[in-house]
Amino acid sequence: MARITIEDVANEAGVSITTVSHVFSGHRPVNAETKQMVEQVAKRLGYRPNAIARSLRLRTSQTIMIVVPDITNSFYPEYARSIQDVIGPAGFHSLLCNTDAREREELAFLEEARSRRLNGVVFVGFRVEPEALRPLADDGICVVNVGGPVPGSTIDSVCFDDRAASAEMTHFVIDRYGSDVALIDGDAEAPVSRHRREGFEDACREAGVPDREMVVLLEEFDRAGGARGMRALLDREVRPRAVVCANDMIAIGAIDVAREEGLRIPEDVAITGFDDVDLATVVTPQLTTVHADGPRLGAEAGRLLLSRMTGEHDGEGRHVVVPHELVVRASA
Amino acid sequence: MARITIEDVANEAGVSITTVSHVFSGHRPVNAETKQMVEQVAKRLGYRPNAIARSLRLRTSQTIMIVVPDITNSFYPEYARSIQDVIGPAGFHSLLCNTDAREREELAFLEEARSRRLNGVVFVGFRVEPEALRPLADDGICVVNVGGPVPGSTIDSVCFDDRAASAEMTHFVIDRYGSDVALIDGDAEAPVSRHRREGFEDACREAGVPDREMVVLLEEFDRAGGARGMRALLDREVRPRAVVCANDMIAIGAIDVAREEGLRIPEDVAITGFDDVDLATVVTPQLTTVHADGPRLGAEAGRLLLSRMTGEHDGEGRHVVVPHELVVRASA
């Protein structure tokens, strides 16, 4: 129960703690016999180096924090896994943190990252401005924002061109089904939703839909939100011919109620998603959606972060846009 | 860039570090004015207590580790989230760790937990015996194993009765479609798969299926594994009338290829899942499956862990079995 320390090992082995330290770190040559002996003693005693003490001394925890809004949306686990795949081999650990898209949690995790002297943070913010990341960068924490750049900082950023993608999808839908189209968006404030909404509006305007006739609903980025939105849409006097959804989960929810109501998809209503998560090919009909490559996004973010943490890159923040792709399947 | 320490604050405020420490901890009364002043200085300087130093001193990190085999299977994120929901309010943080069901990773995380002097670990092991948890318990780490108990230890455990559930499902299927039934299991070694396989075999035997005619395939616990398994099954001379799958992801994969082959479900083949993840109600036809309540499992695990970490309970490990339920939908 009383933890074995490096000192216990040193005493037992009859050497100094310095020697023990070095047999573990390899930072300086140690006599082969001594080394072996120390290793044996350590094993016998069940010694485990105290990572906390080491972190304190080294002033680095070799760990990063991955902040996501909803771990329940499979887009994020895949994305997170991909980050881990790139930073893990370099010897970094990671904390996966779920904010539920709440401002308080977002801020709390950011503070937490400072407290724990983390080496890096990859942040998907829904409530908090990217500006909130500046203090971290000032503390020397490497950060990449998933979203827009933070000018004049060392903060890197990665994103999809959500606005363009959403506009493309909307154009596609209008071409096929006419301008009687609605959007079920995911969230009033989150940057993603704003961008996807703007893209939708861009396309509508270009198609000559007057502003006042644009149908935009704000729900939540999940299946229940999609269901609510679809119900609201079906209650209207004129039902939309096509429904663009701000992500796949919403689209699934929309499909749920469309089918409940006996509507055929896409014959009666066309429905599109966004993200192209696994679910998209599980629903019937398979979702027409925007393929937003989560793993790719994560890998990109991981690479940026890693190059900064290793010191390979410093200076002004870089910005990379990950390409998306329209995937036309059966739902529209 | 140079981190502000408690000493900086003390100097700037013209008090001792002891005082600063106490205004933050509240562990001893501090003159109201002094207190306010210190707080102001701290804010102005952007002081953040160093959690690492604190952990070293206090010998507790207030954090736990949640180890899962596949963060990409939505069962686990939901489960993990639920653990966090119970331990978070008590002031504990958590690390979510993904092993990809690999022995090396499982062991590495366990060691990691010891190194980091974590307060608790909730472990879902696929490769490593529960016995491997003993050293953690010996170190004073609170641990709950998701699976069987570890006799004579302070390790708590939670599980579903996988074997019974699997047998129930198999019985149900045999009742409906006859004894021409196959199992696509998920993994040769993992305890879950073993139990689900045993349940399947129990039921087959009871139904009079001779051992040598039992069809049991071992694939992986994911969609691709299910697809492979189903293809193998369809290549056989006599195709099974019903296919029991060891989890929902496998079942989805099986459905994918059944539909590709133009088979009707359940008219031509019945297919069942296990877990009842979100996907189960997204596929067509909706999955008949065993509802294994991930959030409930997590909550139970979290409760056990918390009661131990707070010292409310100590002594012999407790074991709780979370009830399951057969959910009959359209696929069988």
Place this chain on the structure above:
DNA sequence: CTGTTAGCGCATTCAC
């Protein structure tokens, strides 16, 4: 090749 020593930043025991 090995050991002594000085902190890393904080909480806390004594002493005042």
Place this chain on the structure above:
DNA sequence: GTGAATGCGCTAACAG
């Protein structure tokens, strides 16, 4: 009500 001093366990000068 406040402060000085000690040590949590470890690494890395520095000094043999």
